[in-house]
Each structure stands twice: as C-alpha cells, then as structure tokens.
C-alpha cells in the first residue's frame with residue numbers, strides 16, 4: 773500500500789512538473805517578446821498561426837500586430853509569409869513587416885496593424901453588403917492598385 777501511494781505521488785508530481793514546463797513554453801497575454809512587445813489580446817487565427825495585438829513599449833506604446841506559428845522542424849508557412857512581406861515592403865495595401873524571430877517554441881512576425889477584416893465587417897452588416905458599401909470597397913481597392 774505504501775509503495776502504491778509513493779508511486780501515485782511521484783506520478784502526480786511528475787505530471788505537475790511536466791504541465792508547468794509546458795506552460796512556460798506557451799505565449800500568454802501579458803508576455804513581453806524580445807523585451808519590447810507586450811502581448812495585449814488575440815485578434816484571430818488563420819490556417820497556420822495566431823495573430824495578436826501587441827504594444828511596442830520601446831516606441832511610445834505603438835500598437836502592432838504579431839503573427840505566431842509553432843516552430844516546425846521541416847516546414848514553416850510563416851517563414852514563407854515573412855519572405856513575401858519583406859518583398860512587399862513599402863508596397864501599398866500590405867502590412868509592413870517590422871521584426872521577426874523566434875521566441876520560446878514559436879516563430880513570430882511583428883507587422884503594422886491593419887483595420888478590421890472584410891469578413892467581420894460583412895458579418896456586422898448582416899451577411900451582405902448593400903450596393904453603396906460594395907461600390908465604396910471597390911473604389912478603395914481600385915485606388916490602392918491604381919485600377920481605373
């Protein structure tokens with residue numbers, strides 16, 4: 773019986789230890805990346821990463837967006853996206869990449885914060901854009917890409 777209790781306690785201590793190690797490896801609201809970017813809230817997530825609102829404490833509390841992906845051994849979609857964003861630097865209509873790197877077990881990319889995505893705007897409008905809104909969006913897109 774005593775042996776059983778010892779074994780049980782050892783198991784539960786191991787589990788606790790393991791879980792707290794895992795916790796240390798997660799990114800949480802309030803964490804500060806690179807001693808500079810404080811994670812403020814989650815904005816959303818896509819097919820391979822999560823996007824957070826971060827505050828740049830070294831630049832007058834400027835609001836930025838940070839996309840993170842769990843580091844993979846063989847293939848990183850975010851690394852591909854980072855390469856594309858670097859190519860698209862200074863181009864209108866693309867978020868401007870500011871920093872990228874590794875933190876804990878994540879690859880991250882810090883970029884300028886965009887406005888609300890059209891999916892959430894269309895939901896707010898009841899699932900459809902009326903003609904006026906559709907034309908306004910089309911005009912904005914046309915101006916950005918110089919479409920006449």
Ligand SMILES: Nc1ncnc2c1ncn2[C@@H]1O[C@H](COP(=O)(O)OP(=O)(O)OP(=O)(O)O)[C@@H](O)[C@H]1O
Nearest residue numbers: 815816817818819820821823837867884885886889
């Ligand atoms: N720079 C940004 N500023 C503000 N919101 C952003 C920014 N980048 C992404 N988001 C938002 O974060 C959410 C997830 O975006 P993400 O780019 O990860 O995926 P997605 O484009 O929705 O899908 P997929 O991964 O399939 O391309 C979306 O709601 C998107 O609008």
